[in-house]
Amino acid sequence: MADPAEVDQEPFRTFGDPLHPSSDQLLSDAFPEMNSNQPDSAILPVQTKSKTALKKELRFQKRTERCKINRANEKLRRKEKLLASRKRMQAASTPEHPYVSRRVERRMARDKLTKALTEGVRLCVDMSFEELMSPKEIGQLASQICYMYSSNKKVEKPFCMHLTSLKQGTKLHEEVVKRCPGFDNYKIKVFEDPLEKVFQKEELVYMSPDSPNILERIDPSKVYVIGGLVDGTPKRQVSLSRAQALNCQSVRLPIAEHMKRSASHGNTILTLNQVYEILMRFNETNSWEQALDACVPRRKGFTVNGQADTPTAEEEDKTDVLQEETNRETITS
Ligand SMILES: C[S@@+](CC[C@H](N)C(=O)[O-])C[C@H]1O[C@@H](n2cnc3c(N)ncnc32)[C@H](O)[C@@H]1O
CATH class of the missing domain: 3.40.1280.30 (Alpha/beta knot)
Structure with missing residues (x-):
């Protein structure tokens, strides 16, 4: 599993400016051949996708990255919570009420x-x-x-x-x-x-x-x-x-x-x-x-x-x- 800390930095390494760059800025960073001052017709022969489509793609990539990070963080949080509760229960275990794991409890x-x-x-x-x-x-x-x-x-x-x-x-x-x-x-x-x-x-x-x-x-x-x-x-x-x-x-x-x-x-x-x-x-x-x-x-x-x-x-x-x-x-x- 990817380290969430590493994943966290990914978008910024790829697209340069960590302070929320504009989408035009991100576009020209991601696709240097595309000059946003030129009309769309001028870039079409090189870049087959329209500027809007590229912006959409970029937004989609950013969202996917964010979801990946959130999922990884959530998984980590759940694991920590489970470990903490298991430790608490083990600490509270007494001979009359011994600690029983969830699997044993189900059985x-x-x-x-x-x-x-x-x-x-x-x-x-x-x-x-x-x-x-x-x-x-x-x-x-x-x-x-x-x-x-x-x-x-x-x-x-x-x-x-x-x-x-x-x-x-x-x-x-x-x-x-x-x-x-x-x-x-x-x-x-x-x-x-x-x-x-x-x-x-x-x-x-x-x-x-x-x-x-x-x-x-x-x-x-x-x-x-x-x-x-x-x-x-x-x-x-x-x-x-x-x-x-x-x-x-x-x-x-x-x-x-x-x-x-x-x-x-x-x-x-x-x-x-x-x-x-x-x-x-x-x-x-x-x-x-x-x-x-x-x-x-x-x-x-x-x-x-x-x-x-x-x-x-x-x-x-x-x-x-x-x-x-x-x-x-x-x-x-
Ligand atoms: C929602 S009740 C249905 C009531 C329905 N009008 C009837 O005549 O049974 C579902 C079932 O719960 C049981 N029940 C509900 N209230 C009860 C009560 N106060 N004493 C005994 N059985 C009850 C009955 O077996 C009943 O058929």
Whole structure:
């Protein structure tokens, strides 16, 4: 690789004046046979390119040189930054938290995911709602699958991830492959078959914001199903109807039980990856407060009990309404 310091001097060695010479000056330095006082016609027989073309060429050469220098400097800067951060991490390394290189870290993450495929709690995204989504929503769903997978790679106790009803040749499959780099090597279980053909209905626990039942704890013998649906304008009870059609258990997240209304707007319908994050954090901490506080966006109008200011009378009314909803049957799943 060229030494950036050397490259830096190159334009000035070639064209003489280090103090930004005029383009005419540069032209006559670069092409001495060309006298800029002569009309263009006089120089054409010697120099076939016009003066404008030569100026353009010169500008292009200067720009290329500048880019080369910038690239070399940037590469050097990145290398120095990496070395400095590696040194810092090595210095901070302790027997309890030893320094681990990025390569080793990646290998450990893959090993953890491989282990999760046989030992992790099963989590499935039901990809059977393609016809309910616009092309844009299908793309968003594919991106959410990608976020879920990359979160699953980073956690201490990854889930054993499944996708069902993901058929080759569909727009949804195409988007998933496009938006999830290396999808074919993902450590997840992918099925063209629907949920009901892959699992026993007794082991299914369908997550639905409209369910009358509350998820209290995670049972490792169950399969937790998230509806693979992005609906800009929420379609009511889609996941609940699907659970009813499958004749399997349904549950909702205990948001109203562990959080209070802090705004008059908002709802408890979360995106797939938010639901995934909550389940994942709960699986690690066993605390709904921690999991919900970290993952329910503030704009949803909820804060963890005891954390926000005292609610107004209006907020308290709403909390009561939410609380009433929770007085329905509670299922331990
Ligand atoms: C964007 S939501 C789709 C909402 C859709 N209207 C429905 O009826 O399912 C995507 C999925 O996340 C899960 N989900 C979202 N909010 C939830 C909540 N509060 N409790 C349980 N599951 C939830 C459900 O599985 C849902 O199908």
